[in-house]
Amino acid sequence: MLTQKQHDLLLFIHERLKETGVPPSFDEMKEALDLRSKSGIHRLITALEERGFIRRLPHRARALEIVKLPGTVGDPPNGRRGGFRPSVIQGSLGRSTAPAPVTPSDQASLDVPVMGRIAAGTPISAIQNHSHSVAIPADMLSGGEHFALEVRGDSMVNAGIHDGDLVLVKKSDTANNGDIVVALVDEEEATLKRLRKKGDSVALEAANPAYETRIFGPDRVRVQGRLVGLIRRY
Numbered sequence: 001m002l003t004q005k006q007h008d009l010l011l012f013i014h015e016r017l018k019e020t021g022v023p024p025s026f027d028e029m030k031e032a033l034d035l036r037s038k039s040g041i042h043r044l045i046t047a048l049e050e051r052g053f054i055r056r057l058p059h060r061a062r063a064l065e066i067v068k069l070p071g072t073v074g075d076p077p078n079g080r081r082g083g084f085r086p087s088v089i090q091g092s093l094g095r096s097t098a099p100a101p102v103t104p105s106d107q108a109s110l111d112v113p114v115m116g117r118i119a120a121g122t123p124i125s126a127i128q129n130h131s132h133s134v135a136i137p138a139d140m141l142s143g144g145e146h147f148a149l150e151v152r153g154d155s156m157v158n159a160g161i162h163d164g165d166l167v168l169v170k171k172s173d174t175a176n177n178g179d180i181v182v183a184l185v186d187e188e189e190a191t192l193k194r195l196r197k198k199g200d201s202v203a204l205e206a207a208n209p210a211y212e213t214r215i216f217g218p219d220r221v222r223v224q225g226r227l228v229g230l231i232r233r234y
Contacts (some may be wrong), residue, residue: 002070005044007040008032008033009029009044010066010070011069012024013029013054014069016028017066020227022160022161024160025207025213029041041095041129045064054066054067055067056147060079070119072145075097079203098168099134108137108138109135109136109137109138110136110138111134111136111143112134112135112141113133114148114166115130115179116135117132117151118149118152118182119155119190119191119192120151120154120157120163120191130177134166141168141228142194144170144171144172145170145171146168146169147171148167149182151163151164151166153206154208154210155192155210156193156194156206157208158207158208158209159194159207160230161180161192161207164232165230165231166233167192167229167231168227168229168230169225169227169228170225172223172224172225172226174221174223175223175226177197178194178195178196179194179226180192180193181194181224181225182223182224182225182226183221183222183223184222184223185214185219185220186220187222191204200217200218202215202216203215208229213226
């Protein structure tokens with residue numbers, strides 16, 4: 001039996017992995033569960049690992065894998081209703097839904113165009129032309145148009161995105177506060193960063209302390225897509 005906090009954290013990690021393909025940071029977990037310190041998150045993760053609900057992947061920073069979920073996804077422990085209501089994280093994170101039944105078509109692969117490289121570091125020129133395609137499991141794709149980009153640089157390494165990874169992006173011109181997006185700055189440089197909206201300003205935030213957050217006026221940044229998955233070759 002999980003405690004309420006353990007249950008809430010497990011669902012939050014599960015939803016973030018479904019939403020972005022990468023686990024949340026300790027800071028994001030702390031904020032979402034309204035805890036005062038990261039040590040509390042560490043204890044919850046250790047408890048979930050000991051109970052066989054999650055697995056920490058070796059030799060990879062902040063890499064977590066969901067092994068199983070307790071009963072019906074979204075049902076809180078001890079039959080209590082109300083579930084997980086994070087007050088900080090926006091979008092669909094934390095609002096869990098029961099997984100859809102798997103059908104034969106769900107197991108097929110679909111070809112997604114690879115549109116060159118994206119900078120996770122110093123920005124590069126705007127997204128290039130379609131170079132080739134890559135087969136993506138259909139269950140990683142939701143409705144809408146998708147494309148893939150090869151990551152160059154290490155500015156998003158603490159979000160689990162490394163140099164050489166292939167990111168799967170859902171094409172969109174809008175995003176929620178806190179989403180990792182493909183952003184086009186001044187119509188000439190493309191970069192992969194976390195989007196933060198601060199009043200009339202738009203901040204593009206790295207996930208590496210070696211890189212500064214860049215702040216722009218709203219007319220200088222155009223969202224081209226939202227990160228929904230990650231592919232890594234070993």
